Structures are given as structure tokens and as C-alpha cells.
Amino acid sequence: MIEIPKLSKPAGEDKAPRWFHVAVALSMLLSAGAALVSALKTSATMQALVEQNARLVKAGSTPILQYYAANINASDKSELQLAVENVGTGPxxxxWLEMRxxxxLLRSSHALPAEVARTQQLSVPKDAHVYTRSGSIAGDVLTPGRRQMLFSWRxxxxxxxxxxxxxxxxxxxxxxxxVAGCYCSVFDECWETDFGPDLPKPVQRCEREGHVSVNGG
Structure with missing residues (x-):
């Protein structure tokens, strides 16, 4: 039988001191902690970037409606115009849109001349021709920059x-x-507005019930 010789530790070689093992363990623990902190910071940074990107997308898709009234058209000719225009960045x-x-409350903008005649006590013959034009907007989608005419009289x-x-x-x-109305963005964010100096009021949703949109919209 052949015996395998046992290797013995050289004489005078001692075990590593206890503080050395503690230092190694602490070093590994610190490295793991640093890696965890770095991962958490990276995750927080990515989350912030995602949220910032979402805000930018919404900001780039936010509609803003304005009420427009004029007595001269684009050709510098006399024309009474009442319209709503989307000056925002999204559809x-x-x-619903009400006009008073x-x-x-006016169910149709065609009724405006008759109401003015009544309140101002003007006499207009029944056979007089009042050639007004109107358009509906409720239920419609206004793209950015689009103007929808509600009333026109040349x-x-x-x-x-x-x-x-x-x-x-x-x-x-x-x-x-x-004029007052309620409209929503493509993200179903909704606002009510009276087209006054204050900003549109955010609402949970636009309720059409209880509102009579002008021109039968």
C-alpha cells in the first residue's frame, strides 16, 4: 500500500488575526451596501425620468379653448363672428357648450338677433331676411389651431x-x-370653463346631462 504523505503547515505560520477577518467582512458588507444604494439611486433616477417624460407628453397634448368674438372677418369685411378656438397643444x-x-340660454345662435331685437325693443318686419350662419361644436374634436364658428352674420x-x-x-x-363649456384631452383629463380670465377648472369628467349645447350639438 502506498501512503499519501500529509502536508503540514510550515512551522511558525499562524492564522490571520481576528481583526483581518472582521475587516474583510466589513469591506464586503460596505461594497454590497454601496451597490444597493447605487441601484436604488439608478431606479429613482429612471422613475423620475419616466414621470418627467409623462408630464412632457401630457403638456404636449393639453388643449386650451378660447372664446372668439369679432366684427371683421379675415378679408377685412364687416362680419359678426362668434367662435371657439383651440389654442392648446393637443386635441x-x-x-358640451352653452351660449347665453x-x-x-340660447338653444341656437340663430336666435341671437331676435333676442337682441326683443331686449332692445327693435321692430323688425317678419319678412325681413336675416342671413345668419351657425355651427355645432358639442361632441366634436377640435385639433390644435382649429376655430369652430358658432355664429356668423355678414x-x-x-x-x-x-x-x-x-x-x-x-x-x-x-x-x-x-359661453361656458366642458372639454377633455386625449388622456381623458377634463376641464370646465366660462372662457373668463380664470384658468379652466379641472373636473373628474364632463357631464353632458343637464346642459343644452348651442346649435343642437
């Missing part, structure tokens, strides 16, 4: 003196018109 889905004159269509007096009265009374 606006209009759920002197506090009275001065060149006024051929009667009494109708001309009414035309001028409607022009003067534009300041007594008020």
Missing part, C-alpha cells in the same frame, strides 16, 4: 334699414354674450 373633445345672451347680407339697425345692435351687444 379637445368638446362634451343677457343670461338667457354685413354684405344686410339689405334692409331695419335689419341694419339690428345688425349694429347685435354688434354692440356682443359683450353681453357668455
Amino acid at each position: 379637445a373633445r368638446v362634451v 345672451y343677457d343670461g338667457k 354685413g354684405e347680407d344686410v339689405q334692409d334699414k331695419q335689419v341694419e339697425a339690428l345688425y349694429k345692435a347685435v354688434d354692440r351687444e356682443r359683450g353681453r354674450m357668455s
Whole structure:
């Protein structure tokens, strides 16, 4: 039988001191801790980037509706115009839009001249021709930069003196018109607005029930 010789530890070689093992363990623990902190910071940074990107996307898709009123058209001709324009950066889905004159709800903007005639006590013959135009907006989607006409009355269509007096009265009374509405973005973020100086009010959703949109929208 062949015996394998046993290797013996050289004489005088002692075990590593205890503090050395403790130092090695602490070093490994610190390295693991540093790696964990680095991973957490990286995760927090990525999360912040994701949230920032989401905010940028929403900011780039936020609609802002403005009420527009004028008495001259793009050709510098006399024309009474009432419209709503999307001046934001994203599409606006209009759920409802109400129009009032002197506090009275108008189901159609075609009724505006008659209401002005009534309040201003103007006499307009029944056979007088009042060529107004109107458009609906409720339920529509306004892309950025798009303007939707709600009411239009061209001065060149006024051929009667009494109708001309009414035309001028409607022009003067534009300041007594008020418009309110509710619209949403593509992310279903919704706002109510009275088109005044204050910012639109964020709401959970736009409720169409209980509102009568102008022009039958």
C-alpha cells in the first residue's frame, strides 16, 4: 500500500488575526451596501425620468379653448363672428357648450338677433331676411389651431334699414354674450370653463346631462 504523505503547515505560520477577518467582512458588507444604494439611486433616477417624460407628453397634448368674438372677418369685411378656438397643444373633445345672451340660454345662435331685437325693443318686419350662419361644436374634436364658428352674420347680407339697425345692435351687444363649456384631452383629463380670465377648472369628467349645447350639438 502506498501512503499519501500529509502536508503540514510550515512551522511558525499562524492564522490571520481576528481583526483581518472582521475587516474583510466589513469591506464586503460596505461594497454590497454601496451597490444597493447605487441601484436604488439608478431606479429613482429612471422613475423620475419616466414621470418627467409623462408630464412632457401630457403638456404636449393639453388643449386650451378660447372664446372668439369679432366684427371683421379675415378679408377685412364687416362680419359678426362668434367662435371657439383651440389654442392648446393637443386635441379637445368638446362634451358640451352653452351660449347665453343677457343670461338667457340660447338653444341656437340663430336666435341671437331676435333676442337682441326683443331686449332692445327693435321692430323688425317678419319678412325681413336675416342671413345668419351657425355651427355645432358639442361632441366634436377640435385639433390644435382649429376655430369652430358658432355664429356668423355678414354685413354684405344686410339689405334692409331695419335689419341694419339690428345688425349694429347685435354688434354692440356682443359683450353681453357668455359661453361656458366642458372639454377633455386625449388622456381623458377634463376641464370646465366660462372662457373668463380664470384658468379652466379641472373636473373628474364632463357631464353632458343637464346642459343644452348651442346649435343642437
